[in-house]
Amino acid sequence: MSENRVIMDEAAIRRALTRIAHEILEKNKGIEGCLLVGIVSRGVHLAQRLAERLEEIEGVTVPWGELDVTPYRDDRESDVDDVDAIAAGDQLKGMEVQGKKVILVDDVLFTGRTIRAAMDAIMDCGRPESIQLAVLADRGHRELPIRPDYVGKNVPTSREEEIEVLLQERDETDVVRLTQKRGN
Numbered sequence: 001m002s003e004n005r006v007i008m009d010e011a012a013i014r015r016a017l018t019r020i021a022h023e024i025l026e027k028n029k030g031i032e033g034c035l036l037v038g039i040v041s042r043g044v045h046l047a048q049r050l051a052e053r054l055e056e057i058e059g060v061t062v063p064w065g066e067l068d069v070t071p072y073r074d075d076r077e078s079d080v081d082d083v084d085a086i087a088a089g090d091q092l093k094g095m096e097v098q099g100k101k102v103i104l105v106d107d108v109l110f111t112g113r114t115i116r117a118a119m120d121a122i123m124d125c126g127r128p129e130s131i132q133l134a135v136l137a138d139r140g141h142r143e144l145p146i147r148p149d150y151v152g153k154n155v156p157t158s159r160e161e162e163i164e165v166l167l168q169e170r171d172e173t174d175v176v177r178l179t180q181k182r183g184n
């Protein structure tokens with residue numbers, strides 16, 4: 001079994017994001033009223049790239065923000081101090097979610113717990129018209145009833161495997177890899 005299998009290379013990531021941008025436009029009949037929200041960390045770069053693609057296609061500025069869902073996680077230790085927790089509304093820097101079509105963007109979808117936390121965070125800021133989800137890779141193993149609206153690639157995985165996403169903005173390369181979990 002290969003230790004490091006490339007699932008998507010730079011071109012595949014670029015094509016997937018372009019396709020997702022078109023799917024977003026088709027589903028929402030344009031981009032009006034949409035707000036892209038990238039989940040920290042790599043979801044932020046993907047949201048920015050999608051916003052850029054959408055702007056290229058539609059010729060309008062597409063609002064996007066970033067969200068660290070740590071304070072909203074269900075696996076967060078209860079004795080963690082709240083000093084560093086930044087309310088979702090402050091993270092979104094006043095961007096209005098009320099009545100908006102919020103499109104959450106993340107790199108990997110696994111159990112769904114990160115997205116559950118993100119939905120809670122968004123709801124803390126207002127009542128969006130809808131919340132949609134775009135992910136670069138869906139590896140299955142959901143623990144909650146969450147499904148993505150836009151998927152770069154479905155990647156069947158075992159629990160002993162991991163999906164690793166590297167992006168130029170942080171990692172100086174664009175690749176999605178399937179690796180063995182350390183210790184396996």
Ligand SMILES: O=P(O)(O)OC[C@H]1O[C@H](OP(=O)(O)OP(=O)(O)O)[C@H](O)[C@@H]1O
Pocket residue numbers: 039040041042043106107108109110111112113114115
């Ligand atoms: O569906 P889930 O089981 O919640 O897993 C998916 C999340 O896991 C990873 O984030 P991680 O917490 O590893 O942080 P990172 O984004 O900083 O790598 C990934 O970026 C997703 O946000």
Ligand SMILES: O=c1cc[nH]c(=O)[nH]1
Pocket residue numbers: 108110139161162163164165
């Ligand atoms: O395989 C996985 C699971 C969760 N998050 C990741 O980034 N990769």
